[in-house]
Amino acid sequence: MKLNKIIICSILMVLFHLVGLYGFLNSDLEVLFIALVPFHLLLMLALLVISTGDYSVNIGIFALVVYLAGFFIEVIGVNSGLIFGTYTYGEALGLKLFSTPLLIGANWLILVYCTGVFLEKFKLKSNFIFSLLGALILLSLDFLIEPIAIRFDYWTWAGGQIPLQNYLGWYIFSFLLFWIFRSLDFQKQNKAAIVLLFAQAGFFLALNIWAF
Template identity: 85%
Template sequence: MKLNKTIICSIFIVMFHLVGLYGFLNSELEKLFIVLVPFHLLLMLSLLVISTNDFSLNIRNFAIIVYLAGFFIEVIGVNTGLIFGSYTYGEALGFKLFSTPLLIGVNWLILVYCTGVFLEQFKIKSALIFCLIGALVLLSLDFLIEPIAIRFNYWSWAGGKIPLQNYLGWYLFSGLLLWIYRRLDFQKQNKAAIVLLFAQAGFFLALNFWAL
């Protein structure tokens, strides 16, 4: 039953990313698929919940802490420019509170969880090395995400340029969230999460190549 859940969730993850890629590459469907971005994020989160076999207090605490930390770091960032640089959110990520989409915390949660689960495969003993490598993985994803996010109105940067501060802030904050992941004891084997990590990377990589 565990294997079946994992396979089914993985199939849905790959299928929806392929459909999304087709939609974003089709000018006639582009606007519709931008509207569907919030629903896609919630669907991916739901598939991760379904595919995990741990519903303990620790994993719930992890989800709450990372969601709130991700949301409020963005609130501070977007309203002060002190964390990532000067930027504003568009409408693609849905309803906003304090000029920040509520779903941005979900995005941080998905990325950190999937990256953490992926790194578990390498059995890294040092928590510091785990966090440093994990932050590098997340930073690499940000390099892929940024041009597409700007193009499709997820967010925009003052002056139209992505500051170095953004990448530094992303790296340090990612490392902090991965430290929280490492500290809390819960089931960290979820192959669907690894599929989602690579599906997202492939999705944004394909869009970047298409834009060349």
């Protein structure tokens, strides 16, 4: 039986995260795999585009709005310290504009889209409850991401401490992005997106266990 694109994309997502986990945990390969982070993010985004099967105007609007909102909230945050606290980006996420990696908006897009697709499985009627739960899932992911981001030069915090302000900012901003996700009508069934969500969670959880 011919494998369909959802299965192929899902296999690639899991495979690349397993390979990445091996590379990050191997001291001889760590520098190389950190340099590959931008390419990994772009590959995951490409696999999502392939697997979604929806190339409508609405999903394009969603992607553009979330990317730009994610990028510019980080521009404001990193240059003012007013939203998430005082932090600076390292080199791991690639090319920067206004001291902010251009790919950070893509990271927000991937996280919001995958989490939103996962939550759609529960057929929640309330946009408010949907957005609350979506923001809670993203906040939980941030708890896993933060120590790894610091360890592998994604970003660093002033004083070496992650402020409570960061988690509050993440939650409020995520809530708004999930409201946008729910407000636009586009294809929100994509099993590969759910696979990617759990692959990312497993990747960062494993690094939290074994990388320190």
